[in-house]
Amino acid sequence: HIEVGGDAPYAIAIGAGLLADGDALAAPLRGRHVLLVSDSHVAPLYADVVRDALRRARPDVRLDTFVLPAGEAAKTLAGFGDAVAALAALGATRDACVYALGGGVVGDLAGFAAACWMRGIDCVQLPTTLLAMVDSSVGGKTAVDLPAGKNLVGAFHPPRAVFADTSVLRTLPxxxxxxxxxxxxxxxxxxxxxxxxxxxxxxxxxxxxxxxxxxxxxxxxxxxxxxxxxxxxxxxxxxxxxxxxxxxxxxxxxxxxxxxxxxxxxxxxxxxxxxxxxxxxxxxxxxxxxxxxxxxxxxxxxxxxxxxxxxxxxxxxxxxxxxxxxxxxxxxxxxxxxxxxxxxxxxxxxxxxxxxxx
Ligand code: NAD
Ligand code: ZN
Missing domain, CATH: 1.20.1090.10 (Dehydroquinate synthase-like - alpha domain)
Structure with missing residues (x-):
């Protein structure tokens, strides 16, 4: 575990098999609504593992999944709009939690959606690229791109927790x-x-x-x-x-x-x-x-x-x-x-x- 201090401290857990550990993943959960955000490469590989783990630990939770097309091109205001629409469809309340399962694209967009929904709800980062594990999931920067440039719209919104499961790196190109x-x-x-x-x-x-x-x-x-x-x-x-x-x-x-x-x-x-x-x-x-x-x-x-x-x-x-x-x-x-x-x-x-x- 690495502790990140500051106004909103959080822990980074690192290890093989973490995504299947429902008790660990559910520990930061305060309410009963979860939106799992992922992309079209990662969701088929790992979304079931995370969903099954969370449901086993917290059968009372209402869980929806929102899947972005893989790649930087999806990190847009339109993608952000779709993510917050998914939170609305879920009936997410102030104690809802967004779980971001993917690389930096998913982490940045899901983190920004969490920063904005009802002026800020919890986000748990489940980074699946090495870059996301060592960089984008830590530090609280969230954003989407505009045609005028990368990361131009965003917010500082530290995650509630980060779980870096090294075993998922086996499928990374x-x-x-x-x-x-x-x-x-x-x-x-x-x-x-x-x-x-x-x-x-x-x-x-x-x-x-x-x-x-x-x-x-x-x-x-x-x-x-x-x-x-x-x-x-x-x-x-x-x-x-x-x-x-x-x-x-x-x-x-x-x-x-x-x-x-x-x-x-x-x-x-x-x-x-x-x-x-x-x-x-x-x-x-x-x-x-x-x-x-x-x-x-x-x-x-x-x-x-x-x-x-x-x-x-x-x-x-x-x-x-x-x-x-x-x-x-x-x-x-x-x-x-x-x-x-x-x-x-x-x-x-x-x-x-x-x-x-x-
Ligand atoms: P990415 O999210 O596009 O992932 C790269 C590719 O790998 C995608 O095709 C993805 O679907 C695939 N993938 C992810 N995990 C996989 C796995 N375990 N197995 C197989 N395929 C997998 O790119 P990235 O490099 O993770 O992140 C780049 C983004 O991060 C950029 O948008 C950049 O702006 C942002 N970023 C943010 C910060 C920050 O502080 N917030 C810092 C650095 C970079
Ligand atoms: Zn960099």
Missing amino acids: DRELRAGLAEVVKYGAIADAGFLDWLAGHIGALLEREDAALAEAIARSCAHKAAIVERDPFERGERALLNFGHTFGHAIEAEQAYDGLNHGEAVAVGMVLAARLAARLGLAADADAEALRRLLERFGLPARLPHGLDPRALVARMRLDKKAVAGGLRFVLWDGPGRACVAADVPEDAVLDVLRTA
Whole structure:
């Protein structure tokens, strides 16, 4: 268990088989209405396990299921509207609970529906991707996308509880697993050099999806995210460090062709570039940046800029990043393994240089 403190504390439980543990899943339940939200890939695999477990523990509960089409394209206001309509159809009262069973798309949309229904009801996160287990299910950010951009409408709404069942990662596509591993490496890079060493020694076990290795990686990642989020719940300062690799990564995601890198892959490239930028600015050693690149590569993640991306176009995207401030380019930079800092006014020349030699 990892405890997340703050105004509304909650626990993250991690382990194989948790989704079948009805008593554990039902413990946060206050009322008699449950809406299980999932997507079209995950629901056929795991919705019955969760429904049976909850019904066994709480036969008095009225439970409906709402299934989104799988994929980012469903994270819309229309999908949100359908989810709250499902709460209305259920007759959900103020003590109802939304269970979000899926990746970050389901977690963000279901969390936002819970944040808004009757001005806020409980949400329990049941993350089924590694990315959702180590990132999106923890920290209370919920949102949907608009045509104008990702995550533009949302709310801070911490979950009541998080249950990360490592056994469901066996059905996760390889590419999605590696995308989650990029975010896992990120926690080591920004906060924990010892964790980077541990990861380097467990690459095979993690790629083979061994429960014990996965549980350890998830627990250590969540502990770092929880500590940072606890100190800065509304992203006024330190929480920005979680964006290490993301300024480059978001620009790559926005600039590339439609079937390019996924988020985690783009962040992997972004971390390599950010580390090289730090080395170029004299903050980190070249050898450390190179070691980070090698670790990501051993996890099967890309470490080079995809062909055909124009450095100038990428810099222009970075200026538009919603986390950018007025003036110069803002980056999370690296002081070497386990240490990161925010740099407000990074010279554009240095950024272009790093992009040109990537
Ligand atoms: P996702 O939810 O789209 O899941 C990826 C794919 O894996 C989907 O096709 C899904 O159906 C499938 N899948 C999920 N679990 C599976 C399983 N166990 N077995 C087989 N298939 C499975 O994507 P994601 O990477 O989990 O999340 C990305 C989203 O998370 C983005 O919308 C992003 O904005 C959001 N996000 C939010 C936060 C936050 O703090 N709230 C942080 C990071 C990312
Ligand atoms: Zn990310």
